[in-house]
Every structure is written in C-alpha cells, then in structure tokens.
Amino acid sequence: MVGRSMRNLTVGAGLVALAVGSVLAEEWPDWRGPRQNGTSLETGLVSSWSQDGTNLIWKAPLIGRSTPVVVDGRVCVMSRTDDARNLRQERVACYDAGTGKQLWEHRYNVYHTTVPFNRVAWGSPVADPPTGNLYTLGVAGQLHAYDPAGQIVWSHFLTEEYGRQSGYGGRTQSPIVDGDLVIVAVVNTGWGAQNAPRDRYFAFDKRTGELVWVSTPGKNPEDFNNQSVPVVTEIGGQRLLINGNADGRIYALRVGTGEKVWEFQLSKRGINSNVVVDGNMVYATHSEENVDGATMGRVVAIDGTGTGDVTKTHERWRADEVEVGYSTPTAGDGRLYVVDNGANLIALEAKTGRHLWSHSLGTVGKGSPVLADGKLYVTEVNGHFLIVAPGPDGARELDREAIAMPEGRHAEMYGSPAVADGRIYFTTEEGLYCIGDKSKPYRRSKPAPKPAPAPAPKGEGPAASLQVVPAEVLVRPGEAAKFRARTFDAKGRLIGEVAATWALDGVTGSLDPASGQVVLDPKTPFQAGSVTATAGGLAASARVRAIADLPWSFDFESTPEGRAPVWWIGGGNPWQIRTVDGNKVLVKVVRDVGLLRNETYLGWPTASNYTIQADVWAEKKGRKIPDMGLIANGYTLDLMGGNQQLQLRSWASEQRNSKEIAFAWEPGAWLTMKLRVEVRANGCHVAGKVWPRDTAEPAEWTIEVDDPLPIASGSPGLIGYSPVEIHYDDIRVTKNE
Numbered sequence: 001m002v003g004r005s006m007r008n009l010t011v012g013a014g015l016v017a018l019a020v021g022s023v024l025a026e027e028w029p030d031w032r033g034p035r036q037n038g039t040s041l042e043t044g045l046v047s048s049w050s051q052d053g054t055n056l057i058w059k060a061p062l063i064g065r066s067t068p069v070v071v072d073g074r075v076c077v078m079s080r081t082d083d084a085r086n087l088r089q090e091r092v093a094c095y096d097a098g099t100g101k102q103l104w105e106h107r108y109n110v111y112h113t114t115v116p117f118n119r120v121a122w123g124s125p126v127a128d129p130p131t132g133n134l135y136t137l138g139v140a141g142q143l144h145a146y147d148p149a150g151q152i153v154w155s156h157f158l159t160e161e162y163g164r165q166s167g168y169g170g171r172t173q174s175p176i177v178d179g180d181l182v183i184v185a186v187v188n189t190g191w192g193a194q195n196a197p198r199d200r201y202f203a204f205d206k207r208t209g210e211l212v213w214v215s216t217p218g219k220n221p222e223d224f225n226n227q228s229v230p231v232v233t234e235i236g237g238q239r240l241l242i243n244g245n246a247d248g249r250i251y252a253l254r255v256g257t258g259e260k261v262w263e264f265q266l267s268k269r270g271i272n273s274n275v276v277v278d279g280n281m282v283y284a285t286h287s288e289e290n291v292d293g294a295t296m297g298r299v300v301a302i303d304g305t306g307t308g309d310v311t312k313t314h315e316r317w318r319a320d321e322v323e324v325g326y327s328t329p330t331a332g333d334g335r336l337y338v339v340d341n342g343a344n345l346i347a348l349e350a351k352t353g354r355h356l357w358s359h360s361l362g363t364v365g366k367g368s369p370v371l372a373d374g375k376l377y378v379t380e381v382n383g384h385f386l387i388v389a390p391g392p393d394g395a396r397e398l399d400r401e402a403i404a405m406p407e408g409r410h411a412e413m414y415g416s417p418a419v420a421d422g423r424i425y426f427t428t429e430e431g432l433y434c435i436g437d438k439s440k441p442y443r444r445s446k447p448a449p450k451p452a453p454a455p456a457p458k459g460e461g462p463a464a465s466l467q468v469v470p471a472e473v474l475v476r477p478g479e480a481a482k483f484r485a486r487t488f489d490a491k492g493r494l495i496g497e498v499a500a501t502w503a504l505d506g507v508t509g510s511l512d513p514a515s516g517q518v519v520l521d522p523k524t525p526f527q528a529g530s531v532t533a534t535a536g537g538l539a540a541s542a543r544v545r546a547i548a549d550l551p552w553s554f555d556f557e558s559t560p561e562g563r564a565p566v567w568w569i570g571g572g573n574p575w576q577i578r579t580v581d582g583n584k585v586l587v588k589v590v591r592d593v594g595l596l597r598n599e600t601y602l603g604w605p606t607a608s609n610y611t612i613q614a615d616v617w618a619e620k621k622g623r624k625i626p627d628m629g630l631i632a633n634g635y636t637l638d639l640m641g642g643n644q645q646l647q648l649r650s651w652a653s654e655q656r657n658s659k660e661i662a663f664a665w666e667p668g669a670w671l672t673m674k675l676r677v678e679v680r681a682n683g684c685h686v687a688g689k690v691w692p693r694d695t696a697e698p699a700e701w702t703i704e705v706d707d708p709l710p711i712a713s714g715s716p717g718l719i720g721y722s723p724v725e726i727h728y729d730d731i732r733v734t735k736n737e
Contacts, residue, residue: 025443028418028425031067031124031174032368036231037276038330040372040419047375047387048399049435057423057434058100062093064121064427065412066174069134070420071127072148073097073444075434076134077427080120081107087709088656090120090138094150097421098442100434104150109711111634111650112159112166112599113140119170122227124415128177128206135175135182135206140166143175143184145209154209158202160605160715161474163190163570165197169225171272178232178241178255179456182206187224187246192528192543195563195572197221197594199246199270201230201258211471215258221246223270227326233277235304238491242282242304244271248291250284252304254492257465264302265291265311274328274368276336278350280304281316287325287341297323299338301353317353322346328368328416330376337390339365343380347390359395361386368416377417377424383410385417385426385433403428459493466500466538468531474604477546478522485516485533485540500533507531507544520546528567547603550610551734552716556584569601569715580727585617586718588628588726596722599631601715602733608633608713609736611676615693617727620667627721628728630688633677634711636719637688637703641667648686648705659705663690667724670694676701677711678736684710 025042032038049055068077076094081087093105110120125136132148141159144152158164164186175184181203189197194216201215228244232255239255248267253260269288276283282302290298299322303314324346327339335356336348343365347356367379375398376388387399403411411430418425421443423436465488473481485500502513506529509520518531525548530541545567554565556577564571564586575598578587588598612632618625618641625641638647644665649658665671670693678685687701716733720726 025421026419027072027127027129028068028070028420029127029129030176031069031126031229031416031418032231032274032328033370033419036274037278038328038368038370038416039332040370042419042422043373044422044437044440045373045375045419045424046435046437049401051401051403055435055437057436057438059434060095060100060102060432062427062432063429064432065119065414065429066122066124066427067415068418068425068427068432069125069127070097070418070425071129072132074103074148075418075425075432076125076127077432078121078123078125078136078138079427080117082117088117088120088654089709090140090142092125092134092136092144092146094134095432097423097425097434097444100432106144106146106150106152108138108142109634109650109709110138110140110654110656111711113651114653115139115166115170116653122170122414123172124174126175126177131206133206135177137172137175137184139170139172141186143204145182145206153207156204156209157605158186158188160569160601162186162202163188163194163601165189165224167224171225171227173227174229176230176232177206178239180206181212181255183230183241183255185228185230185243187221187226189570189572191545191569191571192566197224199226201241201243201253203258210469212469213258213467213471215253215260217251217253217260217263218245218247218249221270222248222268226270226272228271229274231275231277233304235280239493240304242275242277244273244275244284244286246270248286248288250275250282250302254488256492256494257467257488259465259492262306262308262310262314264314266298266300267291272326273324276329276331277304278331281350283329283331283336285322285324285329285338287323290320295321297321297325297340299324299329299336299348299353319348319353319355326366330369330371332371333390335390337369337371337376339367339369339378341365345369345376345378345388345395347395356392357394359388359397366414370417370419372419377419379413379416379426381412381414383413383428385413403430405430457493459487459489459491459495461489461495463487463495463498463536463538464490466533466535466540468533468540468542470542472543474545474547475520477520477524477548479546480517480519481544483516483518483531483533483542485535487535487538498535500535503532505530505532505541507546518544520544525552526565526567550607552603552732554731555729556586559584564600570598571600574598574722575600583729586728586731588626588720588722588728590722590724597627597720599717599719601631601717603715605715606713607715609677609679610716610733611674611736612716612731612733613672613674614718614731615670615672615729617670618667619724619726621724624723625667626724626726627719628726629719630673630675631717631719632675632714633679633684634714635675635677635684635686637673637675638719639663639665639671639673639690641665646688646690646703648688648703650707650711657705657707657709659703661703663702665690672697676736679710679712683708
C-alpha cells in the first residue's frame with residue numbers, strides 16, 4: 001500500500017515508477033483512495049465488462065449507495081436491508097475481495113432521524129491498514145469501530161451524546177483516519193458552548209474511542225445536510241485537515257489540535273464535495289449561489305500555504321458557472337476532472353482552470369471519477385457505469401453498462417469505484433460488483449504483511465499550544481475521571497505530555513492538582529463545567545458532565561430562569577425556563593429562525609428499561625397547534641396537534657413498526673404523558689398513555705406496540721414542534737420494576 005506520506009504523489013510520477021518493472025498492488029482504505037484524491041497507480045485494469053459475465057468476477061446482493069473500501073483482502077461496505085416484514089436497518093459488511101464471499105455483517109436500527117430509507121447508508125466506511133479496523137458513521141449518528149473480524153471495538157451515538165443533527169436530506173459525512181485519530185465532521189447542537197448549531201469536527205482516538213479534540217472553525221450552518229469529507233495533507237511542514245463546511249467556507253485545521261490555520265469563503269450555502277489537494281494547491285467546487293454575484297457554481301484553485309482569511313489573497317484561478325455540487329474532482333495528468341450536476345465530465349487545465357473539453361455521461365452527476373491506468377471509472381445516478389479514456393482534446397467512451405432493478409427501473413448509483421489489487425469494486429442499489437481480468441489470478445489471497453507505520457514527526461519546542469485529553473467526559477457523581485495535558489509546537493506537531501496545574505470551573509468536586517484526576521461531588525446529581533490545565537504559560541480545558549443514575553425528577557422550581565439545564569444535549573435557545581402562573585416551567589419557544597422541531601436529551605445514552613412521565617401544555621393561535629412528546633430508549637411518544645393523533649415511533653420518516661391512533665385533544669389545558677419501554681429477550685414492548693392532569697391515572701395504556709428489532713438503550717428526552725409555545729413540567733424518569 002502507498003502510505004499517507006505519499007498522498008500528494010501525482011499519478012504521472014507513479015506510472016514512471018511502475019515503468020521500471022515493479023508491479024504495485026494498492027489497497028483502497030478511504031473512499032477516495034490511498035491518496036484521498038481519487039487516483040490509483042494500478043495498471044492492467046479492464047476497459048470493458050458486461051453483466052452477463054465478461055470481466056465480471058463476482059457480484060453480491062446488496063442495496064448500496066456509497067463507496068466500498070478494500071483492505072487486507074476484504075471489501076467493506078455500508079448498505080441498507082429490507083425484508084417482507086419491513087424490518088429495515090442500516091448494515092455494515094465485509095466480503096472476501098477475491099471471491100465475494102461474505103465474511104461478516106452488522107445490522108443496527110435507524111432512529112432519531114427523518115432520513116428516509118432510500119437514503120440510508122449514504123456515508124462510506126474508512127479502513128485503518130495498521131490495525132485492520134473499520135470505521136463507519138450511520139445516517140442517524142452511530143459511529144462504530146470494528147475489528148477485522150467484525151466485532152465492535154467502541155461506539156458513540158453522536159445524536160444523543162453530542163447532539164448531532166440529522167436532516168431529511170440524509171447526506172452523511174464519512175469518517176477519516178489519520179495517524180491515531182478518527183475524525184468526523186457533523187453539524188451538532190450539544191451542551192454549553194456547543195448549544196449553537198455549527199459544523200464541528202470531532203477527533204477520536206482510533207483505538208479507544210476517547211474524544212481527543214473538538215473544533216468549531218465556522219459560522220452558522222446554511223445547510224444541515226452537507227456531506228463534504230475532510231482531506232488530510234501536508235503543506236508547509238504542517239499536517240492539515242482541509243474540508244468544506246456547512247457555512248459555505250473551506251477550512252484548514254491542524255490535524256493534531258483542530259486549530260484553524262486558514263479559511264476561504266466559497267459559497268453562500270453548505271459544501272457537499274471534497275476538496276482535492278495536489279502539492280500546495282487545493283481545488284474546491286460547489287453548485288450553490290456564488291458569494292460575489294447571482295451566478296451558480298464555481299471551481300477554484302486555492303494556494304494552501306496561507307493563514308487567516310485567504311479568500312481575497314490566495315485564489316489562483318476560478319472557473320465560473322460550473323455546477324459541481326456533489327461529485328469530488330480528481331487531479332492527474334495535469335488536468336482537473338470534475339463531474340457537474342448534469343453528469344457532464346469536464347476537464348480543466350490544472351494550472352490555469354482553462355476549459356479543455358466536456359463529455360456527457362448521462363443526466364445526473366453525483367458519483368466521483370476515479371483515474372487509474374489512464375482511464376476514468378465513473379458512475380452516473382441513473383444506473384450507468386462508464387469507463388472513459390481522457391485525452392488532451394476530448395474523451396473517448398470505452399464502455400457503458402446500464403444496470404437495472406428486477407422490476408425494470410434503473411438501479412441508482414451514488415457511490416464511486418474503488419480500485420485495488422487489479423480489480424474495480426463498486427456498489428449500486430442492485431448489488432456489489434467486482435470487475436477485472438478473469439485470466440489474471442487474484443494478487444492477494446492472504447493479507448499482506450504491513451511494515452510498521454512511520455512515527456509521526458516529533459514536535460520541536462517551544463510549545464505553542466496545550467491540549468487536555470480526553471476533551472470531554474460524562475461520569476456519574478463520585479466517579480473518577482483522569483485527564484492529561486500535552487503540548488504541540490507552532491506547526492501542530494505533538495511534543496509530549498507535560499505536568500500541569502489543574503483547576504475546576506463550574507463544577508464541584510475533588511481534584512488532584514498533580515495528576516489531573518477529578519472526582520465530581522457525589523452529592524450533586526447533575527452538573528456540567530470544565531477542567532482546566534495550565535503549563536508553561538499556556539492554558540487548555542476539557543468539558544465534563546455528571547449525571548446521576550435513575551430515578552430523576554425535575555419541577556424546575558430551583559432552576560434559574562433562562563436556558564434549560566446546562567447538561568442537557570440540545571437544550572439551547574429553543575428550551576427556556578420561565579415563571580408561568582407563579583410556577584417555573586420549561587417552555588419550548590417559537591423561533592423566528594431555525595427549526596421549529598427540536599429534541600433535547602436529558603441523560604445517559606446507555607439508559608435502558610425505564611419510564612418517563614411529564615405534564616405538558618400547549619398554546620393555540622388560529623389553526624396553529626404544536627406537537628409535543630417524550631423520548632425513552634430510542635422511542636418517541638408524540639401527541640400530534642394538527643393531526644389529532646397519538647403516535648409511537650422510532651424512525652420518523654419510515655414509521656418502522658410505528659403505531660398511531662386518533663386522539664382528540666384541545667390546547668390550553670394541562671395533560672400528563674407517560675412512556676414506558678421494556679427491553680425483552682425477543683424485542684421491546686413500548687407503551688404510552690395520556691390523561692388530563694389532576695385526574696387519576698388510567699390503568700390501561702392508551703397505545704402499545706411490540707418491536708421485534710429492539711433499541712436496547714437510549715437517553716430520556718423531550719421533543720416538540722412549536723409553531724406556538726409548549727410548556728413541560730414535573731418530568732420524572734424511573735427504572736421499570
């Protein structure tokens with residue numbers, strides 16, 4: 001495999017190396033390949049194939065939307081599953097790259113999201129060759145780390161832990177691996193300083209899942225559905241993460257610390273395509289409204305050596321009105337290849353941006369081209385897989401294969417090809433394909449031994465920044481949390497761990513000032529704040545929350561007016577404590593801007609087998625009536641005003657195993673809602689009831705459902721759609737007997 005230190009090696013240089021007689025079999029650990037630029041150094045790849053068997057080595061049944069990765073003789077994919085009982089789930093699986101035999105799979109539920117089924121598994125996996133691990137991010141926010149055998153090493157549910165937002169569009173960022181870090185970009189509304197929605201970068205330790213740093217370089221997101229995936233490269237002696245943000249800007253961050261180095265304003269809305277880096281040049285595209293006029297779409301070349309806001313200083317060329325909103329470019333042969341939204345393959349001169357030629361691939365362009373063996377391999381949404389020979393003045397189509405579903409319609413293709421070990425792998429809505437020359441034996445029948453990875457460059461003093469790890473922890477009152485401090489030089493390179501002076505801010509407890517071990521007050525059931533380290537004139541902090549085990553009760557009488565409790569996830573501006581009729585209540589306010597539907601999560605994502613109850617009150621103005629509800633164990637009980645219904649659900653857009661009943665109610669009177677989830681050996685039993693407050697609780701449940709695909713755990717929470725105000729009071733959460 002070509003190492004990450006060779007990311008900026010051009011295809012032309014690689015082919016020179018091959019000409020001296022070596023045969024290079026590359027892996028494809030990242031959705032854009034080993035150099036994260038959509039190029040492969042492999043030769044001898046096929047120029048045509050057919051579904052009836054010509055150069056088709058194997059095919060596996062799959063409902064795919066993203067790009068596979070290939071590592072250690074395994075092809076790993078994300079997909080979605082369906083069956084006659086409508087038991088729809090997201091799926092991660094690995095196959096033998098030589099034979100197509102399935103090695104393992106993991107299926108898990110999709111919930112707390114409005115993403116529809118046909119957009120599930122939009123993100124691509126990423127593999128880490130040194131460990132053999134695989135990392136995936138699901139549409140609902142499940143971040144999983146798998147070992148080579150498919151066992152989960154660690155997991156985070158970013159929705160309940162960090163407030164990751166999941167828009168209906170379903171576009172999902174894919175994780176990346178660099179050194180010891182797994183990094184993912186998500187739009188989130190967390191707690192404390194992360195209440196405001198922003199596109200943030202979360203870096204986790206790839207072996208343990210420990211959160212190392214969080215970076216918020218940008219402004220208010222214009223598009224919650226952006227899917228730009230970070231690219232890591234080295235420019236000017238700095239290892240940089242470069243990515244298009246939900247606010248329409250391109251940012252460069254130091255990988256080790258998340259510190260912002262430069263920014264470039266590209267678009268008025270979110271960026272969905274990756275950048276491509278060649279040497280010091282960063283190529284970026286979009287298809288939204290340009291920032292300096294009413295035209296749509298642009299391709300730019302940015303000199304990546306700057307600092308600060310480089311919008312007006314480091315643009316080297318631009319190609320206007322080229323709408324490349326979803327496909328990521330490929331750089332090679334002195335050209336930049338882009339696929340616009342109308343599926344036109346366009347070649348631009350890399351040095352100047354001069355338009356060289358264009359070639360129609362079809363009607364809808366979403367997949368990103370791959371350059372290998374002098375050919376471009378590219379997909380088109382309406383079921384077409386194409387092999388194109390690019391030249392200086394035009395392109396010659398070598399092969400076009402149309403793939404259809406059994407019922408006759410085209411099989412959607414959103415992902416890109418992966419090139420590895422002399423073969424091309426790609427997914428469609430209809431299956432996972434492996435094409436190649438059948439006369440050539442598979443180059444890797446067993447995992448090839450890998451050399452020890454080269455150590456990261458050591459930082460040199462003086463120290464320029466301090467970092468506290470872990471960056472955030474959630475503990476129970478009285479539990480110990482251990483922090484450590486480490487320094488980085490001015491180029492973001494790790495120098496090492498240092499002794500620091502420690503202090504608590506906003507939380508109470510005991511602290512060992514020498515070791516950085518914290519024990520939050522065992523008598524304080526809920527608190528949130530930070531742990532601060534100082535060393536050598538530098539300071540840094542980490543966030544810490546303490547949340548007690550059940551039971552809980554909140555009547556808000558001792559809570560200051562203003563925002564909801566600080567430890568709640570997503571408990572920012574929409575949720576406020578106010579005094580109403582002499583009592584303090586939680587108010588879901590009407591917002592002038594932003595979403596009217598919001599959730600807030602109150603506690604441990606690992607909570608299971610419990611009941612949540614709350615009093616609720618709704619305002620009515622004209623025909624405006626809100627929805628309001630409770631969340632428990634991944635399930636939602638929603639009292640829907642406009643529909644005059646009561647609904648139990650987990651997956652809002654698909655209504656998987658959901659149930660609703662007619663339920664007439666009028667705003668202006670307090671009601672009590674109760675939701676109970678019992679996790680059983682054969683599934684979950686979910687039950688809800690609603691009754692007028694100040695009357696006896698009915699013995700029978702109002703609505704019940706059994707779920708054969710149980711959600712094993714989940715944080716208690718509240719949900720509300722508030723075109724008018726909603727009030728909540730007397731919230732109680734108890735373990736089931």
